[in-house]
Amino acid sequence: MLILSDKNVRFQAAVMVLILLLLIIVSQIYVMRMAGDYKRNMIAHDAEIAGYLLGNGLDEQLIKMAFTTQKTAVDQKMGTAVLKDSGYDENTSNFLLPEITGFQQKYAFIALALSLSFSLLLLATFSFFLWKQDKQLNDAGKKIQGFMDGDVSIRLEDSYEDHLSRLFAKINTMATALTAHMEKEKNNRLFLKETISDISHQLKTPLAALQMYNEIILDEKPGNAVVVDFSQKSQRELLRMENLIQNLLKLAKLDAGTIALEKNTHDLNEFLEKCRSAFMTRAALENKKISLVCDRSIRLCFDEIWLNEALGNIIKNALDHTKAMDSIAICGVENRLAIEITVKDNGSGIHPDDIYHIFERFYRSRYSKDQQGIGIGLALSKSIIEKHGGTITVQSELGEGTVFHLIFPKLTNL
Amino acid sequence: MNILSTLNLYKTYGMGDTKVEALKQVSFSVSKGEFVSVIGPSGSGKSTLLNMVGALDQPTSGMVMIDGREVHKMKEEELSVFRRRNIGFVFQSFNLIPELNVEENIVLPILLDYQKPDQNYIKELLGLLGLTERKRHLPSQLSGGQQQRVAIGRALATKPAIILADEPTGNLDSKNSQDVMNLLKLSVDQYHQTVIMITHNHSYASFADRVFQVNDGMVRELGASRR
Numbered sequence: 001m002l003i004l005s006d007k008n009v010r011f012q013a014a015v016m017v018l019i020l021l022l023l024i025i026v027s028q029i030y031v032m033r034m035a036g037d038y039k040r041n042m043i044a045h046d047a048e049i050a051g052y053l054l055g056n057g058l059d060e061q062l063i064k065m066a067f068t069t070q071k072t073a074v075d076q077k078m079g080t081a082v083l084k085d086s087g088y089d090e091n092t093s094n095f096l097l098p099e100i101t102g103f104q105q106k107y108a109f110i111a112l113a114l115s116l117s118f119s120l121l122l123l124a125t126f127s128f129f130l131w132k133q134d135k136q137l138n139d140a141g142k143k144i145q146g147f148m149d150g151d152v153s154i155r156l157e158d159s160y161e162d163h164l165s166r167l168f169a170k171i172n173t174m175a176t177a178l179t180a181h182m183e184k185e186k187n188n189r190l191f192l193k194e195t196i197s198d199i200s201h202q203l204k205t206p207l208a209a210l211q212m213y214n215e216i217i218l219d220e221k222p223g224n225a226v227v228v229d230f231s232q233k234s235q236r237e238l239l240r241m242e243n244l245i246q247n248l249l250k251l252a253k254l255d256a257g258t259i260a261l262e263k264n265t266h267d268l269n270e271f272l273e274k275c276r277s278a279f280m281t282r283a284a285l286e287n288k289k290i291s292l293v294c295d296r297s298i299r300l301c302f303d304e305i306w307l308n309e310a311l312g313n314i315i316k317n318a319l320d321h322t323k324a325m326d327s328i329a330i331c332g333v334e335n336r337l338a339i340e341i342t343v344k345d346n347g348s349g350i351h352p353d354d355i356y357h358i359f360e361r362f363y364r365s366r367y368s369k370d371q372q373g374i375g376i377g378l379a380l381s382k383s384i385i386e387k388h389g390g391t392i393t394v395q396s397e398l399g400e401g402t403v404f405h406l407i408f409p410k411l412t413n414l
Numbered sequence: 415m416n417i418l419s420t421l422n423l424y425k426t427y428g429m430g431d432t433k434v435e436a437l438k439q440v441s442f443s444v445s446k447g448e449f450v451s452v453i454g455p456s457g458s459g460k461s462t463l464l465n466m467v468g469a470l471d472q473p474t475s476g477m478v479m480i481d482g483r484e485v486h487k488m489k490e491e492e493l494s495v496f497r498r499r500n501i502g503f504v505f506q507s508f509n510l511i512p513e514l515n516v517e518e519n520i521v522l523p524i525l526l527d528y529q530k531p532d533q534n535y536i537k538e539l540l541g542l543l544g545l546t547e548r549k550r551h552l553p554s555q556l557s558g559g560q561q562q563r564v565a566i567g568r569a570l571a572t573k574p575a576i577i578l579a580d581e582p583t584g585n586l587d588s589k590n591s592q593d594v595m596n597l598l599k600l601s602v603d604q605y606h607q608t609v610i611m612i613t614h615n616h617s618y619a620s621f622a623d624r625v626f627q628v629n630d631g632m633v634r635e636l637g638a639s640r641r
Contacts, residue, residue: 152415153482154482155481155482155483158495158496158499159483159488159492159493159495159496160492160495161495161528165495166527166528166529169499169500172481173573173575176415176417176446176481176482176575177446177606179415179446180415180417180445180446180447180606183415183445
């Protein structure tokens with residue numbers, strides 16, 4: 001009996017059986033009392049008849065005989081006929097017979113009370129067990145919530161034989177596996193972060209040395225055009241490499257989730273102005289214009305250093321893909337739903353084949369003639385913006401220009 | 415995450431003059447997926463330790479936590495259910511049921527818990543243990559090494575939180591011992607099981623991720639400082 005292995009079910013079944021047994025016993029007792037009542041009523045009725053007959057001068061012996069001798073079917077038939085004449089038969093209404101009405105009322109009440117009380121008792125037992133099970137489930141639910149809220153040592157009560165306990169045992173196993181998994185994942189992240197910072201620190205030292213050697217060679221003024229030319233080229237490549245290592249380090253830190261953004265509310269216009277001014281020298285050098293339009297009232301919550309990095313990469317990207325005399329427009333707008341920063345240029349645009357890939361790491365366009373980039377800046381920007389809860393999208397027309405939209409939803413104000 | 419931890423565990427047998435301290439101040443913890451071996455001379459308290467950890471016996475004082483639950487506070491009735499679901503045992507003397515065949519012996523702990531065995535898992539387990547051909551054989555028709563493999567299968571059947579092995583190779587010759595050890599290691603890696611194994615053989619102790627040495631009831635981890 002699998003179902004009876006459950007202690008709760010067993011207990012419930014036992015209580016139910018007990019109640020039903022009690023019902024049988026009590027009803028039998030009432031049937032006995034009913035028989036007694038019937039007897040009392042019949043004797044009283046007979047006595048009334050006997051008294052009446054005696055009062056009307058019938059022979060006493062005959063009356064005694066009438067009640068004590070065995071009667072035949074013929075007697076019954078004759079008697080029925082006589083009584084029917086006076087309107088007293090089975091069809092006579094109960095209202096005209098007060099004894100019958102009293103009897104019915106009394107036992108109707110008793111039967112009602114009896115069935116009602118037993119029904120209530122059964123109902124109460126049933127709901128008690130339901131309540132108990134409900135409580136068990138609620139407790140389990142609370143514990144699971146606690147587990148999800150971070151208390152990973154919580155386990156459900158599973159040391160009983162019942163079905164729920166078996167289910168809880170499985171849930172406990174799952175919780176353990178999950179916890180072990182989480183721990184492993186965390187350690188892996190930590191390891192990754194440490195490895196990356198180790199590697200980049202190891203790379204930084206020889207790189208700094210190389211840069212220094214290169215500067216020494218340049219300072220020597222060898223008078224050899226080839227040497228000067230190549231030293232300058234290697235200087236450029238070294239700078240590129242330094243940039244790459246720094247960006248990789250940032251991206252890896254973001255990926256490992258080890259960065260906590262220091263979000264504060266800043267004035268957007270001020271921030272955009274700062275970003276713009278950082279590129280003004282380069283723009284002037286390359287004869288490009290950077291314009292800025294932003295409402296002074298816009299305020300946005302962000303980490304200044306990281307968002308500067310993200311926006312800087314986009315502006316740098318715009319500068320890389322524009323010619324002299326082209327212009328770049330930075331614009332900050334606020335509407336009811338979001339704050340949007342757009343960076344628009346009228347440069348070479350992005351080839352339609354590339355547009356879905358430009359945020360991928362190390363993606364290099366087949367169509368772009370630019371040799372400088374390494375394809376990590378936009379990926380970094382995307383990571384940072386997504387960490388701020390925002391999205392970045394791009395629209396571009398080949399030969400017409402490109403627009404980047406940075407959208408930060410104002411979720412808290414909704 | 416600690417699947418098993420003990421804190422200040424004491425176990426004393428007897429009273430007065432005959433009082434024996436089998437375990438003294440034992441505190442250690444084991445993470446999920448670790449293979450721990452316990453070594454030490456006879457009478458040092460190894461088996462007592464395994465009995466405490468396996469909830470077969472109650473400690474005199476101190477606490478044992480298995481997967482976040484305080485085993486030392488459980489009642490006997492709860493303990494038997496807890497053991498059935500969370501702990502797998504492998505003994506020196508196999509302890510298989512002679513009337514049941516290999517497959518029935520392996521699914522027995524699942525049936526005891528009124529559950530249906532997962533046929534795929536059992537098939538996989540039999541394959542892993544190299545017993546597929548012999549699943550209809552009775553224990554008496556098997557060699558010692560094979561019987562111990564059945565016992566390992568039985569311990570793995572319920573996917574317990576922790577497997578306790580008390581000298582699993584104690585009754586086997588060296589070749590069978592090697593097989594059983596390899597299998598134990600393989601199956602725990604496969605199912606990410608946690609194993610605590612008592613052994614006399616130091617070369618088998620090296621199979622483990624960690625080695626505990628028991629001496630006069632004190633437990634010490636070998637090479638702990640390097641971790």
